[in-house]
Structure formats: C-alpha cells, structure tokens
Amino acid sequence: MDLIVQKFGGTSLSDEQSRRHVLRHINRELEAGTHLVVVVSAMGRSGEPYATDSLLELARLNGDALPQRERDLLLSCGEIISATLLCSLLCAEGIAAVALTGGQAGIFTDGRYGSARITEIKTERLNMHLSEGKVVIVAGFQGMTPDGEATTLGRGGSDTSATALGAALNARIVDIYTDVDGILTADPRWVNDARPLSAVSYEEICNMAQNGAKVIHPRAVEIAMKAGIPVRVRSTFSDGEGTLVTHAQVLRTQGIWFDKTVTGLAHVRGVTQLAVINRDGPADVQLRVFRAMASHGISVDFINVMPTGVHYTVLANDSQTAIGLLRELGFEPTVRDGCAKVSVIGGGMNGEPGVMAVIVEALTNAGIPILQSADSNTTIWVLISEHQLAEALQSLHTAFGLHLTPAREI
C-alpha cells in the first residue's frame, strides 16, 4: 500500500482559504492513488476559541488547580475538534474520510500526562479504514493509556504523532505542512539572504531544532530516523516540495546532498552567562553548582570548567533564580546578561579543521567578540552579545557561502 502521512498545523485549518490549500494537498495525493493518514493540530492561533492556548486559559480560570490528567483530557479536545472539522470538509467534497482520536487510532502511551511517550501503535483500525479507501484523519498531540486515559505528547506533539504513525504504517514519506517554505539556511527575520534547503539530514535538523530553530520537534525526528522514514517540511500555501529530511547516507547516495561543511545557522536569544571563581577545588564547584541548578530545573549550557572556576549559561528567565542559588552556596557570580548563542550546523564539518577558523575570522572582521565557544562533531556554538546577533548571523552566513545555496523551487 502506497501511503503518505500528512500533518497540518493549527493555522492551516483556521480559515476558509487555508482549508482550501489543505484540500488541494490531500486531493493531489489521492489523485496519484496514494493512501493518506492526515494528522491535525488544534485549530487556530492563540486567542481563537478552539486553540490549545484558549483551552489552557479556560483551565487556568481557577489557578493551576487542574490536575494533569484532566488538563490532558481538556487539551485533547482541541485536536479532536480539528479532526472532525477536516472530516466534514473532506466529506463535503465527496472524499470518504473518518476522524479518529489518538486512542482510536491505536496510539498508546505511558501515563506521563503533559509529555506522554508513545509506547505502541496498534495499526489494525488504521489499516481497516485505509483498505476501505478512506482518508484517515487522526487528532494529533494525543494518545491513550492502556487504561483508556487521554494523554498529550507535549511540545511538538502533533509532529510526533505524524512520524510515529508514519513509522508504524511504514509510510513512503511524512509531509509536515507548515507556514514556511521548508528549512532555511538561517532565520530570514535575521538574515535577509537566507536560502531554502532542498535536503538536510536527520542529525542536522535535530541540531537546528535543539539550537533554537523553529522547525520540527527533535523527538518527532528521532522516531522517523529510527524507522528510516523520510520527512518533508513544506508549505501549506504552495506546491513546493519543501525540505527533505532523511539519513545523510541516503542523501549522498541519491546525489541530493550538497556536501557542504556547513548547512545552516540557528540561534537562541536571551542567554545569561554566569562565571563562578573557584575557591575550594574544581570538583567541588562543579558538583555544588550543577546540583543546585539541576534540583531547581534550570537548564545549563556552554559549561566550561577551568582550573580557575566555571563559566556557564542559563536562559534569562532563569537567571535570577540561578544567581540566588549561587549566593546561597556562598558564590558571588560574575553575570553577563544579554547574550545570544549562535549555532553553526553541518553534517559535513566533522573533522574539518578550517570551520572554527572561518568562524573566528568572520566574527573578528565584523568586530564581534566571542564570549565563549563549544563544539561537537556536527555543530559549533559561539556565545556573543545579543545586540550583535544580526551582524554575527549575517557575517557567518556569508562566510560559509550559505547565500549561494542553489536556487530551487520549494
């Protein structure tokens, strides 16, 4: 059975014009004889009545009293409403369709409300409806425990529903429809000659997502990667093919891998750098500081342990708590607010010694001090002042020739 999973985000369903685009993508695949599973998010933008945020606002009418179980039950209604709406749209066009909750679609999860993990997908019912020739619409972002409790999958949950269904049904591809044309070499709000990428590897897109690019949730990518199901990130509002995401090796074999050292840039704003001077030996500093951060749920990044002490960064939201904790421990940290993290990502940079040299040269020429750096096989991170972010992104984008990414229709 030739099968595709399509996922449409909430904005794709919130007005008549967008719904027409959704219908076009569905019809195109049906006309090609493809079987379809369509995953939908909750409707609309923040503030619209059936959006997830509006349901959450309802939940917060009484403070944060709503138990997690009931919060998930409430939120799951958002996607169910979307699914039935799309079903009515298809049926009105004479397209046979069925709308299923996550549980009805056989998506079983553990009981971690708010961020449940998919444990199993029972595909009997999906296959039954597919063999009846129906488009199977599945409410995204949700599953069910074996006890019949509604659960939600947390951030990026509908992407996860889509790739997990794709993996379970051995789909030819999972198309993630969104409001952008695909994955770009950098955020176009910051880099005006950012270019669309025809293909990236699973690892690269995970790096981009983990480093602040709003693309597709890493958990969703991980599931696709394990099953080897290709994913496309593409626009609801055009017929471009978007960005193909698959194994680097597949891209190389198919000759659609550009074999560049650097594929794209990502960034995170609102970072605070904290420096603590070592007094009682590095192990002690490290242990006490990071234990305190962990016990308060503060994510740390750019950890740089030196004989003289330790540097690390936290998100600006957490900085006051972090500083307070350090003072309780008897440390007086040096605080540098207003930093940004720039990530230079490329599956091809592994072992290429020149990449860091290009970064240092580009930023130095632009008069941008590097406050800290870190690197892995496929990513180099630099910490800079946030007020120099636009210049830093632009100069790195140019230095790596990302503006020369081949033009293509996507």
Place this chain on the structure above:
Amino acid sequence: MDLIVQKFGGTSLSDEQSRRHVLRHINRELEAGTHLVVVVSAMGRSGEPYATDSLLELARLNGDALPQRERDLLLSCGEIISATLLCSLLCAEGIAAVALTGGQAGIFTDGRYGSARITEIKTERLNMHLSEGKVVIVAGFQGMTPDGEATTLGRGGSDTSATALGAALNARIVDIYTDVDGILTADPRWVNDARPLSAVSYEEICNMAQNGAKVIHPRAVEIAMKAGIPVRVRSTFSDGEGTLVTHAQVLRTQGIWFDKTVTGLAHVRGVTQLAVINRDGPADVQLRVFRAMASHGISVDFINVMPTGVHYTVLANDSQTAIGLLRELGFEPTVRDGCAKVSVIGGGMNGEPGVMAVIVEALTNAGIPILQSADSNTTIWVLISEHQLAEALQSLHTAFGLHLTPAREI
C-alpha cells in the same frame, strides 16, 4: 454509601457567579457526608464558543457533510470541556475530584449516533473514585459504544446521564439543577399566578414534558421511574428544595401528595389542524394519509377519525409538507393555522368525570371555542386558537384552583 447525583446545566457553568452557586450546592452535600457524582452539560449559552450550538455551527461550516459518528465525537468535546472546568474549580477549593468522559464513567450505549441509548453502566470505576472520597464529575449527554466510539444521547441527554447514573449507583436522589425554581403549575410567562409544585409523580412530569413544558426529558424520567430513584428539579441559584419527582404512591404514603385532580398545565404553540373529507371509506383515508405522514417523518397529533373523514394536527413547521403530501394523494385538506394545544395534567383525574366539565365551562365562559379534544387517564388535551392561549391558560389555571397551590419556599 449515601450517594447523590447532581446535574448542572450549561448556564450554571458559564460565568463566575453561577459557578460559585454550583460550588455551594456541592459543598453543602459534602459537608453532610454525602458522596457525589456530578453530571455536567456543555458550557454556556448558544453562541458561546464551547456551547453545543457553537460546536454544531463549526460542524456545519461545510454544509451537512459531517458524518453522524464524527458529529458525536465533536459534540462530546463540549461536555468534556465543562467537566474539566468544574474539576479545576473543585480542586482549587481543595476538593478532591476527577473528571470522566461518558465512556470512562462506564456509560455504554448502542451505536445510534445522535440519539444513542444507554445499554449498560459499568460502575467499577465510579465506585473506585467514590470510595477514594472523590467527587466524580461526569461529562453528560454522552456515552461510548463497546468499540470505543463516542456517542451522544440526543435531546435531554445530560438529564438521562444523571438519572441513569443514579439508577446504576442506587443514588438516594438525583438533583437536576436548572435556572428555574422547580416545576410550576403553568408557564409563568403565560400565567402570572403560576405556583411552584412541591411534588409531582413521574407520570405527571412525563406528561408535562411530552406536552411542551420545558422540564426534564421524558427518557430521563422513565429511567428514574423504572429504578424508583427520586428526582428533584431545583434551582442552581437558590437553596430551595425544588420539586420532588417520584412514584405517585410514594407521594401519597409520605403525605406530600396534594391529591388534587389537576396538577398543572402545559401547552404547545404553532399547531396546524388539517381536516380531510373521506371519500373511499375511513380505513383507506386513515391508511394512506398516515402512511404518507410517517414516511416523511411528520409527527401527527389529535388524530380524530370519524365516518366523514379525519382531523389531525401537525406542527406548523411541517404543515406545508403535509399539505403537499395530501394533495399528491388527491385530498384537498381544510387547513386551520395558528392553533395551540393546551394540556391539563393530573395524576388524580383518573376516573373523575367532572374534569372535562370544568374545562368546557371555563373555556366557554372565556369565549374560547374548543376546536378538538382528546384525553387519557391522566391528561386532557384541547385544541384552541393560539391568539386565545393566554386567556385559556389563565382561565383553566383559575378554574382548577392551581393559583391556590400551597405557598412554600423552594
């Protein structure tokens, strides 16, 4: 286990002040040591985003294309949202509570979407939560098929959920909270000295509901009646005890039965009387006319078969269709638009020969012609001109002394 089922309608949850009243009723019972199952309808009034009507409007964005199965799935979200909202309200007050869908509450139905019948209630989970000391909130109006499909119970569905749960759990009483003070002797918009009733029998309230009084759905009453569970219809906005509904015999035994021949009045407006002259023998007329009506789903009432032909009534909405059908059959009906049906209801009128005499006298004195009449053991119906409805109701109300119904706090 001393257990009460409370049911709150949509208007009881749609604003902060109403929710405070709901909380008061719940707290009062909890303080008395009573276990509680609380059934809720969808929030709000027509036009509010989470009201049933608003969800239906969403469903109708694409005409009437939405299949019944998906329509039920969509509508069921309205009550689930209400249930979680009430759960957050209780939890914020430190009251342990759990919100369940109809299916999770063990309410199983057949697969007649839109008007499913309850086939079984599995009480294990309800009993488990009750024994944990939790208030169990159940989304009304819905159930689940054994296959896990969400179903809705049709009109009056939340009342049905409440009485069915009351019957399954052997509740001491089912309290139906609404925006009126209980059941009145007549509609107060038409009869200004209408009085609240302290008690009515199951049969009487069924007659009232079937004859146009907006009280509680007959199906809900029937379930309570079979199980012998008393029901109270009472106001969310006061502490009055409302109207007790139970077996006539129980009311008599407890001395709270007023032993009146007539308990109350109900009415239906917008009725059209059709008269067909018999040509080919009465059986033929009857058969052909009523078959045609039935095959088009037109409800008929006040059927009066005579040697000369047949009189009957239809609702004004159906009258054009009915007239068309009669003409197709070769009949030219006499049509009287603008009629109203008045029902005089009383469990004590059985065998009392004087009741019809009082009706005829009252209406004759008021100059109101009786266009047609019918009667059963517990109800007499008269058809009159709708423009004389107010006068007719008022004169009957006075003639039967209903304005003298004992004053009481309800």
